[in-house]
Amino acid sequence: MNYLWKSKSNISSAEKTSFIHTDIHSHLLPAIDDGAKTYDESIELIKRFVTLGYKKIITTPHIMSDFYRNTPEIIHSKLQKLRAKIKEQKIDIEIDAAAEYYMDDWFINQVNTQKPLLTFGDRFLLLETSFMSKPYQFFDTIFKLQTQGYKPILAHPERYTYLQDDFNLVEEIHQKKVLLQINLNSLDGYYGKAAQKVAEKLIDKKMIHFVGSDCHGNRHLNSLQKVQKKKYYLKLKKLSLINNKL
Ligand SMILES: [Fe+2]
Numbered sequence: 001m002n003y004l005w006k007s008k009s010n011i012s013s014a015e016k017t018s019f020i021h022t023d024i025h026s027h028l029l030p031a032i033d034d035g036a037k038t039y040d041e042s043i044e045l046i047k048r049f050v051t052l053g054y055k056k057i058i059t060t061p062h063i064m065s066d067f068y069r070n071t072p073e074i075i076h077s078k079l080q081k082l083r084a085k086i087k088e089q090k091i092d093i094e095i096d097a098a099a100e101y102y103m104d105d106w107f108i109n110q111v112n113t114q115k116p117l118l119t120f121g122d123r124f125l126l127l128e129t130s131f132m133s134k135p136y137q138f139f140d141t142i143f144k145l146q147t148q149g150y151k152p153i154l155a156h157p158e159r160y161t162y163l164q165d166d167f168n169l170v171e172e173i174h175q176k177k178v179l180l181q182i183n184l185n186s187l188d189g190y191y192g193k194a195a196q197k198v199a200e201k202l203i204d205k206k207m208i209h210f211v212g213s214d215c216h217g218n219r220h221l222n223s224l225q226k227v228q229k230k231k232y233y234l235k236l237k238k239l240s241l242i243n244n245k246l
Contacts, residue, residue, distance in 0.1 A: 046095070049093065050092060052221070052225065082095065100128055142178055182208055
């Protein structure tokens with residue numbers, strides 16, 4: 001029988017509440033970072049994305065020289081295997097992969113030496129930093145990336161304590177044309193009150209370009225289901241998010 005896996009019959013279409021159809025931040029390739037551990041777990045999570053109404057996933061394994069030395073070759077080979085399993089199980093979703101780069105010395109060196117970096121869409125490049133402090137060469141590295149034609153996205157600005165304490169710095173980052181991606185689960189207080197407040201302020205000020213699940217496992221999708229009923233989630237509908245244009 002040639003049908004696509006959409007959702008089990010016991011899941012009503014009312015649960016498919018996501019108006020966001022493309023997720024751009026997750027850790028679903030198995031055993032290469034702190035996300036999914038096996039292909040079975042990846043498939044289970046992907047089926048839950050379909051149930052929530054997602055049509056496309058751009059998954060973004062960590063690249064962090066101290067912990068996760070992932071290369072484009074490792075990422076693409078896992079992606080190919082995962083795609084084969086998705087096809088085998090006739091799951092109705094498109095999947096692609098890029099990376100979430102941690103701004104460490106190794107990354108800064110890659111930028112300085114103009115090494116090709118993993119991107120998605122219109123040369124969008126997902127970046128994260130230390131949670132405690134802004135990297136010393138942050139703006140310099142951003143400028144170099146932009147000069148090389150990349151469009152850097154700062155992942156979950158609301159989660160960094162150095163930004164929670166300094167909204168002027170968030171505005172400066174925004175003015176320097178760094179695209180901002182909040183984690184949807186921040187809207188439910190998943191990462192604490194301070195992160196929720198910054199995420200809500202970013203929505204009110206229409207400073208957000210992307211949203212993401214940052215899904216590492218079932219716990220994030222459990223929270224995501226609840227978020228879809230939050231007032232600030234609905235406010236996102238008024239923003240012109242890039243997610244659904246990918
Ligand atoms: Fe992440």
